[in-house]
Amino acid sequence: MKNRYFLAFVSLIVLTTLWQCSPKQQTEHKKTSKNLIQKPQLKLNSDIMSPEVLWSLGRMSGIQLSPDGKTLLFGITYFSKKQNKGNRELYTMNIDGSHFKQLTHTYGNEYNAIWRPDGKKIGFLSTQNGSMQIWEMNPDGSNPEQISNFKGGITGFKYSPDMKKILFTSEVRVNKTTQQLYPDLPKTTGRIIHDLMYRHWDVWVDTYSHIFIADYKKNGISHTVDIMKNEPYSSPLKPFGGMDQINWTPDSKNIAYTCKKLKGLDYTLSTNSDIYFYNISKKTTKNMTKGMMGYDIGPVFSSNGKYMAWSSMLHNGYESDKNRLFVMNLKTGKKVNYSKGFDQNANSLAWGKNNNFIYFISDWHASDDIYKLNLQTSKITKITNGIHDYTSVIPDGENLYTTKMSMSHPIDIYKVNVKTGKSKQLSYINKDILEQLKMGKVEKRWIKTTDNKKMLTWVIYPPHFNPNKKYPALLYCQGGPQSTVSQFWSYRWNFQMMAANGYIVVAPNRRGLPGFGTKWNEEISGDYGGQNMKDYISAIDAVKKEPYVDENRLGAVGASYGGFSIYWLAGHNLNHRFKAFIAHDGMFNLEAMYLETDEMWFVNWDLGGPYWDKKNKIAQRSYANSPHKFIQNWNTPILVIHGQKDYRIPATQGMQAFDGAILRKVPAEFLYFPDENHWVLKPQNGILWQRTFSSWLDKWLK
Numbered sequence: 001m002k003n004r005y006f007l008a009f010v011s012l013i014v015l016t017t018l019w020q021c022s023p024k025q026q027t028e029h030k031k032t033s034k035n036l037i038q039k040p041q042l043k044l045n046s047d048i049m050s051p052e053v054l055w056s057l058g059r060m061s062g063i064q065l066s067p068d069g070k071t072l073l074f075g076i077t078y079f080s081k082k083q084n085k086g087n088r089e090l091y092t093m094n095i096d097g098s099h100f101k102q103l104t105h106t107y108g109n110e111y112n113a114i115w116r117p118d119g120k121k122i123g124f125l126s127t128q129n130g131s132m133q134i135w136e137m138n139p140d141g142s143n144p145e146q147i148s149n150f151k152g153g154i155t156g157f158k159y160s161p162d163m164k165k166i167l168f169t170s171e172v173r174v175n176k177t178t179q180q181l182y183p184d185l186p187k188t189t190g191r192i193i194h195d196l197m198y199r200h201w202d203v204w205v206d207t208y209s210h211i212f213i214a215d216y217k218k219n220g221i222s223h224t225v226d227i228m229k230n231e232p233y234s235s236p237l238k239p240f241g242g243m244d245q246i247n248w249t250p251d252s253k254n255i256a257y258t259c260k261k262l263k264g265l266d267y268t269l270s271t272n273s274d275i276y277f278y279n280i281s282k283k284t285t286k287n288m289t290k291g292m293m294g295y296d297i298g299p300v301f302s303s304n305g306k307y308m309a310w311s312s313m314l315h316n317g318y319e320s321d322k323n324r325l326f327v328m329n330l331k332t333g334k335k336v337n338y339s340k341g342f343d344q345n346a347n348s349l350a351w352g353k354n355n356n357f358i359y360f361i362s363d364w365h366a367s368d369d370i371y372k373l374n375l376q377t378s379k380i381t382k383i384t385n386g387i388h389d390y391t392s393v394i395p396d397g398e399n400l401y402t403t404k405m406s407m408s409h410p411i412d413i414y415k416v417n418v419k420t421g422k423s424k425q426l427s428y429i430n431k432d433i434l435e436q437l438k439m440g441k442v443e444k445r446w447i448k449t450t451d452n453k454k455m456l457t458w459v460i461y462p463p464h465f466n467p468n469k470k471y472p473a474l475l476y477c478q479g480g481p482q483s484t485v486s487q488f489w490s491y492r493w494n495f496q497m498m499a500a501n502g503y504i505v506v507a508p509n510r511r512g513l514p515g516f517g518t519k520w521n522e523e524i525s526g527d528y529g530g531q532n533m534k535d536y537i538s539a540i541d542a543v544k545k546e547p548y549v550d551e552n553r554l555g556a557v558g559a560s561y562g563g564f565s566i567y568w569l570a571g572h573n574l575n576h577r578f579k580a581f582i583a584h585d586g587m588f589n590l591e592a593m594y595l596e597t598d599e600m601w602f603v604n605w606d607l608g609g610p611y612w613d614k615k616n617k618i619a620q621r622s623y624a625n626s627p628h629k630f631i632q633n634w635n636t637p638i639l640v641i642h643g644q645k646d647y648r649i650p651a652t653q654g655m656q657a658f659d660g661a662i663l664r665k666v667p668a669e670f671l672y673f674p675d676e677n678h679w680v681l682k683p684q685n686g687i688l689w690q691r692t693f694s695s696w697l698d699k700w701l702k
Contacts, residue, residue: 035083038078039076049500054494059078060074062074063392065095068119069397072095075088075091087107087109090104090113101141102141108128109126116136117163121139122137128144129146133148164215165280167255169246195264201648208234211226227283237297249330250303258274258296269601274292288328293315295313295321298310306330307328307375310349311347317604322339338373342380344515348393356375359400363484365515370382384416391405391411400418405487408489412425440465440496445543447538450535450537451534455535457543466548473555474555476505476507476558477556479561481561482521495507532565554577555578555697556580557582563649568627569581570630570634579700593649597647598647608622631661631664634664643675667700
């Protein structure tokens with residue numbers, strides 16, 4: 001349920017937009033074909049954002065610094081409304097922002113682009129010859145060559161530091177298919193299922209992601225070996241794990257990888273992943289974090305090979321636990337928790353060049369900033385400060401190369417001075433479009449809650465805001481449920497897009513969100529329908545007192561847990577405070593949800609356990625607050641949105657809510673996507689989502 005990090009969304013965008021064509025087609029149409037999706041050249045007729053403009057923005061990801069520290073490599077995806085897909089190309093620029101250059105001009109997406117350790121080649125994945133394979137090209141984009149031809153395709157790869165080997169990941173089938181069990185039934189579509197988890201996120205679990213190693217020589221790989229042969233486990237972890245969960249040790253002798261070596265019911269009940277070392281010469285595997293019971297992910301190594309740092313959670317079954325920064329002495333095996341006394345998460349760990357510092361990103365008070373751990377003093381220092389979200393960090397001496405976004409600006413590349421924390425923008429991916437748009441003011445407020453706490457709430461104003469006018473207002477309900485309302489730029493829940501439609505947006509960091517201490521974060525689990533709902537009301541009631549807010553035109557919107565919040569508020573809409581609701585992929589019937597969702601650890605932790613455990617007071621309180629038990633109180637127009645491929649919160653939850661509203665004769669509409677998951681990833685579906693979203697609100701609030 002929780003979006004474990006923004007880059008997970010980016011990787012799904014990339015994997016969803018893959019397209020295939022032959023090298024001959026690539027050459028013939030390289031620069032002349034109108035069908036090649038490229039950066040759009042737009043002259044806007046209005047400075048107000050529209051769905052079409054939002055989807056025209058380039059989406060940057062995968063920043064890499066060259067081994068000589070002089071060049072940045074990255075990818076940008078542009079989308080075509082007409083073709084209903086995207087295309088990702090590779091780019092480079094100097095570290096001062098000069099010599100911005102597009103390296104690829106193809107119909108197939110290029111991703112997982114990395115520098116070869118000697119800096120003489122760029123490796124990347126491409127579908128140019130049909131299946132996803134490893135390619136290499138010169139740093140200037142010339143002479144692209146395919147170096148792998150692995151049956152089944154490749155999903156990620158990394159060079160060994162000594163460049164003698166390559167590790168890569170690929171989906172493999174471990175268990176026999178029904179057709180293999182019964183060869184005389186080659187056309188049967190039946191599945192024989194013996195255990196959980198048989199489907200996950202948006203796919204049926206037919207394959208597992210395995211790690212392979214191969215000898216690497218110029219222009220090819222050979223002697224491929226599956227280091228997880230016959231194991232019914234995946235690395236990286238599904239559904240969001242990337243190649244950051246797999247790394248070579250600096251001496252090229254071991255592969256460190258993240259894996260949860262459990263299956264069936266045990267897998268769906270647990271978050272106990274570990275970091276394993278596979279020794280290349282001995283062909284042996286060792287669990288390096290045995291006995292640590294929560295998520296252990298993302299091993300990164302000091303350049304001298306003496307230490308491994310990683311992110312670790314304490315509790316088994318709690319996916320939103322505090323992410324602690326651990327370091328292991330690889331010679332002695334001693335583990336040190338450097339997050340003691342640091343009541344924040346530590347994400348995206350990166351070693352400094354001298355091995356004395358570890359840089360990471362952490363959220364505090366709804367902004368993601370860069371921090372530094374001094375290994376010698378154990379002191380953690382905040383480097384940057386501001387209203388923004390940093391999303392990645394690459395240390396290089398006195399400077400950090402980073403990506404940053406805000407509610408008013410999509411991701412770009414910045415250089416940050418380690419000593420001063422000052423940043424300098426290096427890339428301007430969407431400058432030509434952004435300069436034509438007027439963004440609404442983003443205001444940071446602290447609002448008092450019903451239990452006398454202070455809650456950070458963002459208020460986003462419409463462009464060309466006039467304080468003498470009356471505006472309708474929207475309460476934004478965050479999902480997760482433990483995901484901060486930080487300075488993220490979204491291509492669906494975009495606050496500037498909502499404000500551009502003439503609404504004041506109220507986005508509170510209610511109880512249950514990280515960035516405000518562990519206690520605040522934990523106050524959502526087992527308390528659905530409790531204090532966090534009161535926090536929502538505190539936020540909207542405080543803002544509606546402003547003279548420019550029309551308290552008779554208030555709406556509430558949200559997805560995932562935010563969708564649950566909408567359904568719950570619809571059953572508790574006292575004095576008809578809200579005049580319109582929108583719920584996307586929300587939980588409506590918690591009893592049904594318990595037996596329909598894919599990951600059982602989530603409902604066990606956050607709801608407290610199964611609904612049939614009558615002696616469990618926490619669980620019984622959760623189910624007593626299920627929105628479906630208050631549908632008799634519904635009296636407010638509601639738009640329900642759901643995707644069929646959402647196995648985290650199945651589409652039947654949205655169908656129940658919509659059907660119930662119609663049976664109650666409450667004005668309702670159902671936007672159903674048969675081909676989308678918990679998100680909306682296709683351009684035309686995304687634009688339809690925005691149009692339906694705004695038209696529904698306009699109908700009832702304007």
